[in-house]
Amino acid sequence: MSGRGLAKHLGVLDIFCIAVGAMVSSGIFVLPGIAHAMAGPAVLLSYFLAGCLMASAALSTIELVTAMPKAGGDYFFIARAMGPAVGTVLGLLSWFALTLKSAFALVGIWAFAHKLLPFDARPVVVGLGVFFTALNLLGTKGSSRFQTIFVVLLLSLMGLYVIVGFPRVQVSYFVPFAPHGWNSVLATAAFVFVSYGGLLKISALAEEVKNPSRTIPLGLLLALLSTVVVYCLVVFVTSGVLGSESLDHSLTPISDAAALVMGKTGEIALTIAAMTAFLTTANAGILSASRYLLSLSRDELLPTFFGRVHPGTQTPVPAVLTTGAFLIGLFFVPLESLVKMASMVILLTQALTNACVIILRESRIHNYRPTFRAPWYPWLQITSLAGILFLLAEIGLQTFLIGLIFVGAGLVFFWFYGRLKQEREYALLHILERMSARKVVRNALESELKEIIRQRDEMCLDRFDRIIEASHVVDLGRIHGVEELLRELNPALLERGLDRPLGVEDLEGEEPRVKFVEIFEGIGVAEAAASRPDVFDVVLVRSRAGISFPGAAAPLHALFFFLVGSDEKDFQLKAVAALAQVLQDPKFDSRWRRARNAQALKDLIVLADRRRVCSLEPRPWEPQALPDESS
Known part of the structure; x- marks a missing residue:
């Protein structure tokens, strides 16, 4: 194995399916019953508002990823904007949170399997964890094909549910629309926001995307739009079919409604859809989480072992194996309190993503050149930041304290390992230099961004x-x-x-x-x-x-x-x-x-966009052939 780059296999359809698969899981197959008890039929608006808030964070993420399409996604640009200490903590926490979410997806498969299998499905679920790990070792192309097939199946089953269930909706179940007041609708939006949490983690795969300047914005925005529409339609049908008495606090609301409108066959079909959703979430989690270890290793913030890439499959084998083993181990651990912490990490990452856009633009780094710029700057970022901080305030003291412990552990790791390995230049230093009129940067970040632009634009x-x-x-x-x-x-x-x-x-x-x-x-x-x-x-x-x-x-x-x-x-x-x-x-x-x-x-x-005759010219990101020593 070597340190070669990752293969660029992912197109718009791949990004769309990986993003949809990362989002659609417990957020729609488990949470609607609990959310309906909090907001009543207005839970429909809660899902829509949460999607709008995610859209604002997505626009900022797309800007950053098109400027720096590198493995590690949000870790990479947070480290370049705020420094290696913040980047190390968020990179490790993001890896842990994504792996934890994937482990929880395996728990979801096990829970729904009780409806279909007459025996304890734990060995089957462990086998699935091994299968996903092996699938990701074979390369992103095979993993993305699996994701595409299962996302198409998932969306087809959910579409069938909406079509069959729509005529059975009873308007009387939507009166009163917001029985607990409009404040409860906002609070519920905070609760269901995690249903969209997998979207932005797809940025970790940016280095493996063909034509990232076009593919990433198109793939992510189409995925978010489709997911918001699917969520709202499914929640509308479920609320209109079951009503408050049957829906409130149900942990299998979609399957319950399918049983009512489609009979036993419908219940089985939507149970399969739920398990399919958990399968795609687990696969997308391993695929994305392993890239955090790879990127941290490249920056010398983790041992170089994690940065090795197989020359044949062009996949980070040690990073994938470590993520897969940790995922299977977590399956046997009580996860409830840790899953809430994972949601906190997702929110914190999105808050820092909005802050990164502000820092990088105000730093006036001339080689910060995103091909997509988030609109309505800086008000979009400030509004999104305020909304995410509001959601963080609703996360609960216990979860906050657990998260604080993990942040402290990440800082300790950086202090005793990462700090000794490197001193990285970051955008915040450029702002401090301009404010203090004192030379504190050496243009190392400018040079790194220049090479990224050359690689991005080939x-x-x-x-x-x-x-x-x-x-x-x-x-x-x-x-x-x-x-x-x-x-x-x-x-x-x-x-x-x-x-x-x-x-x-x-x-x-x-x-x-x-x-x-x-x-x-x-x-x-x-x-x-x-x-x-x-x-x-x-x-x-x-x-x-x-x-x-x-x-x-x-x-x-x-x-x-x-x-x-x-x-x-x-x-x-x-x-x-x-x-x-x-x-x-x-x-x-x-x-x-x-x-x-x-x-x-x-x-x-x-770095200007112009025609170049490249057939005989070196590409700086490609390894050059060594001269023949025998000649």
Whole structure:
């Protein structure tokens, strides 16, 4: 086994099915009876409101994942926004919470199996745990296929239940609609919010997604929309068929209603649907949870053993085996109080996700470039954060104290292990640097995000990119005339191949030594002959205030000065074409002016969306072949 990357097998359908499978389980097959006792028929609104709150958190998560589509999902971007201490605690807790939820799904399978099997189903359930572990060892493709088949079966059975049950709904069961008041509807929304909790954990699989910029937003939003619709329809039919007397406090409400409208066959069908839901939740849990161990190991916050990836299946074998073994062990442990703690972890993670969007945007890190931006910033994040904190307040003192113990254990682990392994730069430091006007960052986070963008967008490094990376930058703070500009520019040009210093006279006349073209207002390209025929180089000039340059209609903020040897005329045309594509971005001028340093100016060009000839160029995220030592 090696440390190679994970295979990109997951498409929109895969993400949709994994997300739906992660959400649909006890939240709809067990909770509606308890929730109906709390809110009455208005429980329908409680499920809808909880879905809306999840949507706000989902939009923030999608923004972060499209910026950083890496294994570990919320751990990865929380660590990059808030630091390795917070990331370590949340990564370990998320792994534990997801594994715990999967173990509880196995308990659900065992509970519903009593309706179908005449014997104790514990050995069967343990066998399922082993099966899911083995399935995930074989790769995400096989696991996602299993998920797709069972989610289609699950949604078909639930759709059949809604279609058959709808005509049997009695309107009188919805009067009064909110017998316990509207406050109880909000409190119940907090109670059923965990029914959507599996959605955001799919971000842990981001590194294995094909075209994550499109696939993740589409897959997650379709999954959430579908789940909200299914939940509301199923709860509506169940409330209208059973009524309060039969529904309140029932632990098998959907099966009970199916028995009433579809007979014994319907009860069996919906019991199978419930078990199918628990199967998909357990499978999605192992698939997602194991990626937290992988990502923590990559960041040296866990032993490197957990970061090993099998070269054939391209799966993190030690991480999957550890998660599967822990899952099976938890099946034999009383889980009730710990499951509530897992729900608290999910809520806490979603609160921090909203905070991460605010931190990363306000840090003004130039390589934070999500392809999807959450709307209504920052009010969406603040409102979502307030709603999640309200739900956390409803979680209960005992659960809060248990969660606090686990947080403390995570901090102790980080202090004695992770802290000694690495010092990671994070976005919060960039905000502190700007507030204190003191240098506290080394741009390591910018470099890491640059490599992530290249991998996400499958960018190769062509010759033009490499020339830009090696170029000299002249950054002028105040208004400069031509003579002042040349004093700053000449040393760099002479070092790179200019035969003699330039003067003002070289920019003027009918045959000037320096050729100049103003491409757009405030952006120009200049060219001078190099002393050697094989030279091609560029010097980047930025002036926030503007440069008065001969031949320019307006002061220049960006000047690209090319040195061109006689043998490089053909490549000069390619370089100008590449630069023209970069400059087509309508936001280029404003980003160029705002860039905080020389590297940010270079990154603005080398990370631009343009055509590159990649067939013979290295891709920085792919392992390069080693030279043959025998030759």
